[in-house]
Amino acid sequence: MNSYKIDGNHEVIFSQEMTVAELLDADYRLLSILERLDMQLPFGDISVGQMCERYGMSAELFLTICRIYAKVEDDIVLERLSVDDLPMVLRFLESSHSYYLDVVLPRIERGIDEVLALCDVRQRLLLRRFYEGYASEIREHLAYEESVMFPYMKRLLAGEKIDNPMVDECMDNHTDICEKIDDMKSIIIKYLPESCSIHQRCGLLYDIYTMREDLSHHTRLEMELLAPLALEAERRVKL
Amino acid sequence: MKKQRIVIVEPSEIVCVGLTNLLQGSDFEVVARLDSVDALEECHLLSSADIVIVGSQAAAVGANMRYRYEALQSRTLVIMVSTVREDEFLRQADGVINIYDNKTKLIKKLQTAVEQSQTNPYSDSHELSERERDVLILVAKGMANKEIADELNISIHTVMSHRKNIAHKTGIKSVAGLTVYALLNNMLEASEVNI
Numbered sequence: 519m520n521s522y523k524i525d526g527n528h529e530v531i532f533s534q535e536m537t538v539a540e541l542l543d544a545d546y547r548l549l550s551i552l553e554r555l556d557m558q559l560p561f562g563d564i565s566v567g568q569m570c571e572r573y574g575m576s577a578e579l580f581l582t583i584c585r586i587y588a589k590v591e592d593d594i595v596l597e598r599l600s601v602d603d604l605p606m607v608l609r610f611l612e613s614s615h616s617y618y619l620d621v622v623l624p625r626i627e628r629g630i631d632e633v634l635a636l637c638d639v640r641q642r643l644l645l646r647r648f649y650e651g652y653a654s655e656i657r658e659h660l661a662y663e664e665s666v667m668f669p670y671m672k673r674l675l676a677g678e679k680i681d682n683p684m685v686d687e688c689m690d691n692h693t694d695i696c697e698k699i700d701d702m703k704s705i706i707i708k709y710l711p712e713s714c715s716i717h718q719r720c721g722l723l724y725d726i727y728t729m730r731e732d733l734s735h736h737t738r739l740e741m742e743l744l745a746p747l748a749l750e751a752e753r754r755v756k757l
Numbered sequence: 758m759k760k761q762r763i764v765i766v767e768p769s770e771i772v773c774v775g776l777t778n779l780l781q782g783s784d785f786e787v788v789a790r791l792d793s794v795d796a797l798e799e800c801h802l803l804s805s806a807d808i809v810i811v812g813s814q815a816a817a818v819g820a821n822m823r824y825r826y827e828a829l830q831s832r833t834l835v836i837m838v839s840t841v842r843e844d845e846f847l848r849q850a851d852g853v854i855n856i857y858d859n860k861t862k863l864i865k866k867l868q869t870a871v872e873q874s875q876t877n878p879y880s881d882s883h884e885l886s887e888r889e890r891d892v893l894i895l896v897a898k899g900m901a902n903k904e905i906a907d908e909l910n911i912s913i914h915t916v917m918s919h920r921k922n923i924a925h926k927t928g929i930k931s932v933a934g935l936t937v938y939a940l941l942n943n944m945l946e947a948s949e950v951n952i
Contacts, residue, residue: 641941648937701934708928709941 521565532584534567534577541566545588550732553621554613555580579603582743583610587735594742601754604675604747608668611744614736615660622729623653629722633706636713645705652698659695663688663740671744674751683756685748689741696737699730761871762805764789766797767812767837772856776810776837779860785867794818797828798915808833808871810854816846823849824887825911827918833874835867885926892919894945897936 522536522544530536530544538561542548552559557573570577578598585592630649634642667688674680703726706719763785767773777787789802794814797803809829815822815836823829836850839857847853852870854863885893888909895905902920906913924930929938939945 640947644937644940644947648933651933698931698934701929701931701937704928705934705937705941709938711941 529589532566532581532588534570534581535565537561537563537565538569539563541584545584547728547731548584548588550617551580551583551587554617555610556613575606576603579606583739586739586743587732590735594738596743596746599743599747601675601747601751604671604744604751607739607744607747608671611736611740612664612668615664618656618660618729618732622725622732623656626722626725626729627653629718629725632718633710633714633722636715637711638713641711645710648698648705649702652702655698656695659693662691671748671751674748674755677755680752680755683752685745685752689745692737692740696730696733699726699733702726703730759784761785761807761833761867762788762802763808763810764791764797764800764803764806765810765812766791766794766814767810768792769813772812772837775856776863779863783864785864794822794826794829797826800828803828806832808835808867810835810837812837813839815850816844818846820846820849821887822846824891827886827888827915827922830886830888833871835870885923889919889923889926890944892916893923893935893939896920896923896932897939897945897950899932899950 520536520540522533522540523531525531530540532541532544536544538552542552555573555575557569561569564572566581567577570580576599582594582599586594627649630645634645637645667684670680670684670688703723706723706726710719761784763780765773765776765787767776767790773787773790777790780787785808788806789800791797791800794811797809809832811818811822811829811834815838818825823834833852834850835852835854836847837854837856838847839855841855850870851874852866854866858866891909892905895908900908902913902916906916909916923935927935927938929935936950940947940950
């Protein structure tokens with residue numbers, strides 16, 4: 519007997535009542551959300567609601583994040599969330615950053631080294647340098663958020679008085695971090711010489727597609743979930 | 758064969774009207790007439806045209822006419838001459854017609870030109886045109902759109918439209934990525950770029 523319902527498109531409706539195992543069966547990519555939130559397996563048959571309680575996280579927020587990652591078509595519903603959820607959103611974003619820096623990028627880097635090992639020296643250097651350019655762009659982007667945007671939001675949460683609101687400005691400065699990874703993908707699919715192994719090339723592409731997808735969810739989460747909550751916090755401080 | 762729509766680039770009205778009349782009732786239909794190849798980009802009927810016939814101006818523009826005008830790359834290009842000659846600039850065309858050709862010969866030549874253009878490298882939508890390669894090389898060298906426009910003697914608008922096509926064809930948008938593409942395809946030397 520399942521503890522979830524199915525919607526009109528035959529898709530699983532995410533809810534607090536369903537078990538964690540069912541949630542992961544519905545979309546295995548959500549494993550990376552648990553990984554980032556340091557929610558340890560195994561869960562036996564506990565429900566999503568119970569798991570969130572165990573980790574001190576709002577189940578509404580957890581489900582909202584899961585929907586952003588798994589149900590790209592759906593609009594983000596903010597009604598059941600509030601400024602009180604902002605600290606957890608920030609925690610999730612910060613741990614996503616470490617996940618990119620400590621897990622995803624090193625994996626892609628290893629993949630690139632393996633793929634390029636069979637290329638000639640000139641091509642190897644060229645692509646290695648392109649990748650490094652991309653990686654440093656990502657690092658800068660994340661560092662900006664960690665050193666400017668997140669601390670500002672934490673000051674808002676602490677009720678600190680602010681002179682100039684910056685949420686809008688931060689969001690306007692939000693750069694596109696997907697362009698170069700798309701280029702990398704095109705180069706590897708279309709133009710990398712035949713001498714590169716097909717298995718390694720596919721493995722690397724799989725990692726790149728995954729990262730690309732994750733980054734686009736990440737951006738959406740920042741624009742459509744983080745920004746409205748932070749603006750609300752700004753309004754609260756000013757009142 | 759579906760009805761082929763033609764744009765004629767020829768300043769002589771006598772020639773244009775004559776050609777239009779000769780083609781009446783055939784599979785070919787003249788939809789617009791321009792005085793100069795420079796007017797191609799502004800011609801709103803161009804998008805529906807299958808064939809461009811360039812008349813007396815072709816010799817003056819020269820052998821790289823097709824490279825220079827994007828509108829000529831994806832369409833059947835026919836050059837119209839008034840003398841029998843073997844010139845370099847004729848090679849870029851899918852077909853050559855002569856103003857002394859009779860109706861039957863004219864239609865036959867146009868049909869052959871349409872067939873010819875299907876195997877033409879310019880029509881392959883993924884292959885960069887010569888002009889796009891020129892732009893790509895300058896992009897890879899780190900030049901801005903304005904500088905590229907000056908260097909190639911084209912408008913910024915044209916540079917941007919080339920860049921859009923390059924991104925579409927290669928799947929690569931960033932300057933760094935395009936540089937890698939250019940180097941992997943031996944379009945320039947590593948010493949010519951800053952990477």
